[in-house]
Amino acid sequence: MNKNQGLHRIVIVGGGAGGLELATRLGRTLGRKKQADILLIDARMTHIWKPLLHEVAAGSLNSYSDELNYLAQASWNHFRFQPGTMNGLNRKEKTITLASTTDTSNTPLLPERTIEYDTLVIAVGSHTNDFNTPGAQENCLFLDSREQAERIHQHLISRSMKITEQEDADTTTNIAIIGAGATGVELAAELHHAAQLMSRYGLKSDVGNTRITLLEGGNRVLPALPERISKGVQLQLDRIGIHTMTGTLVSQINKDNLETRDGKNIETDVTIWAAGIKGPQFLQNLDGLETNKINQLLVHPTLQTTQDDNIFSLGDCASCTITQKNGTSFTVPPRAQAAHQQASLLTKNIKRRLQQQELLSFEYRDHGSLISLSSHSAVGNLMGNLTGSVMLEGWLARMFYLSLYRLHQIALYGFWRTGMLMVKDLLERSTTPKLKLH
Numbered sequence: 001m002n003k004n005q006g007l008h009r010i011v012i013v014g015g016g017a018g019g020l021e022l023a024t025r026l027g028r029t030l031g032r033k034k035q036a037d038i039l040l041i042d043a044r045m046t047h048i049w050k051p052l053l054h055e056v057a058a059g060s061l062n063s064y065s066d067e068l069n070y071l072a073q074a075s076w077n078h079f080r081f082q083p084g085t086m087n088g089l090n091r092k093e094k095t096i097t098l099a100s101t102t103d104t105s106n107t108p109l110l111p112e113r114t115i116e117y118d119t120l121v122i123a124v125g126s127h128t129n130d131f132n133t134p135g136a137q138e139n140c141l142f143l144d145s146r147e148q149a150e151r152i153h154q155h156l157i158s159r160s161m162k163i164t165e166q167e168d169a170d171t172t173t174n175i176a177i178i179g180a181g182a183t184g185v186e187l188a189a190e191l192h193h194a195a196q197l198m199s200r201y202g203l204k205s206d207v208g209n210t211r212i213t214l215l216e217g218g219n220r221v222l223p224a225l226p227e228r229i230s231k232g233v234q235l236q237l238d239r240i241g242i243h244t245m246t247g248t249l250v251s252q253i254n255k256d257n258l259e260t261r262d263g264k265n266i267e268t269d270v271t272i273w274a275a276g277i278k279g280p281q282f283l284q285n286l287d288g289l290e291t292n293k294i295n296q297l298l299v300h301p302t303l304q305t306t307q308d309d310n311i312f313s314l315g316d317c318a319s320c321t322i323t324q325k326n327g328t329s330f331t332v333p334p335r336a337q338a339a340h341q342q343a344s345l346l347t348k349n350i351k352r353r354l355q356q357q358e359l360l361s362f363e364y365r366d367h368g369s370l371i372s373l374s375s376h377s378a379v380g381n382l383m384g385n386l387t388g389s390v391m392l393e394g395w396l397a398r399m400f401y402l403s404l405y406r407l408h409q410i411a412l413y414g415f416w417r418t419g420m421l422m423v424k425d426l427l428e429r430s431t432t433p434k435l436k437l438h
């Protein structure tokens with residue numbers, strides 16, 4: 001039974017970079033003081049910060065040691081958690097529907113359920129957009145969830161095991177990564193590093209045996225980031241021997257090769273799709289809420305959906321256009337730092353809503369972009385009010401990159417526990433293999 005009956009019901013669907021921070025902040029304030037009933041719903045039982053997925057795919061991070069259990073987080077932070085996958089909305093009745101669930105052996109676990117809300121926040125994130133490229137679904141691996149990242153890792157380990165046992169020392173693993181945005185570039189560098197490490201542990205997957213090709217439709221790597229960063233990253237990729245093909249659109253993906261629009265045929269053993277994002281399909285027909293072409297919900301700068309003031313949305317599944325003082329406008333990019341900032345604003349706005357105060361508008365502060373090139377380096381820029389844009393490279397950039405995850409941890413666990421987790425990570429690193437080998 002819900003002990004918070006009679007309180008304002010805040011339902012947050014999606015416990016990712018944005019939704020989980022929001023539930024935690026609201027729980028610590030409104031939930032703790034019994035001023036609202038906060039319910040977080042997620043399709044999974046545990047959270048892992050998505051920007052870590054390329055490290056899980058390469059095996060340089062054991063996802064189990066970095067995941068957070070929603071039930072535990074809820075009990076520590078005065079909110080409730082229910083597992084479930086949202087698939088419907090009734091705005092008149094103010095209810096959402098969760099699909100029935102089964103356990104891992106496909107035995108029915110929970111029936112279809114209806115959940116009532118007074119304020120609803122949709123924070124269900126995004127997944128990769130394959131732009132309906134023929135063969136992509138059948139022949140590509142994706143990097144949207146821990147399971148998918150682990151599938152990539154398993155695939156690479158199995159292949160290394162297989163070629164280690166073969167007599168022919170020249171067997172090469174051809175890895176094609178489609179999309180040289182931040183995800184594709186970071187994954188390429190991480191896989192390159194993993195190949196180096198595998199050979200240390202006796203597997204035949206040395207850099208010489210692994211050919212990584214990054215394919216990008218735009219005319220440079222990292223087309224969405226400033227050209228200076230793109231140039232810096234391209235230099236590093238060239239240095240470590242990652243082959244890049246820019247201005248190349250993939251037209252068909254087959255089991256052992258891929259075809260490009262300009263007629264090239266590239267041999268592949270593993271193809272990973274890392275280009276583009278779109279919101280989950282169910283958002284497209286959600287009781288009249290407005291969406292754009294990539295299924296993102298259109299929201300006002302207050303983060304309220306354009307058709308319903310009781311429903312908010314944040315993070316990758318929301319499209320928020322901001323008009324600046326100089327009259328120009330831009331759409332908030334789908335990034336962890338945007339989801340983090342929106343969670344902070346929504347914490348304030350939901351409290352203001354309960355006190356019938358006017359809501360605040362979201363102002364996106366771009367703190368810069370850092371691209372991790374595994375242990376090789378990191379490249380990027382930091383933006384500050386006083387300093388403007390400062391270009392960083394190497395060790396210092398890598399330290400700033402690592403601090404992004406620590407900031408997410410601080411939002412979830414607070415300073416002291418994050419400090420203890422850092423010590424635990426240091427100890428773990430000195431006592432376990434540098435690569436997950438199973």
Ligand SMILES: Cc1cc2nc3c(=O)[nH]c(=O)nc-3n(C[C@H](O)[C@H](O)[C@H](O)COP(=O)(O)OP(=O)(O)OC[C@H]3O[C@@H](n4cnc5c(N)ncnc54)[C@H](O)[C@@H]3O)c2cc1C
Pocket residue numbers: 013014015016017018019041042043044047049050051052053054084085086087123124125126143144182183280314315316317334335336337338339370
């Ligand atoms: C490999 C990779 C690397 C990245 N690197 C960076 C980086 O370096 N810097 C950066 O700023 N950004 C990075 N990003 C982007 C960043 O991860 C996202 O912008 C951010 O996670 C978005 O947060 P979110 O809360 O909107 O969604 P998510 O973090 O994706 O969370 C969505 C949550 O909703 C749940 N969910 C989905 N559908 C349903 C449903 N129907 N019902 C219930 N629950 C549901 C999911 O289980 C998930 O927990 C990266 C992304 C990837 C994939």
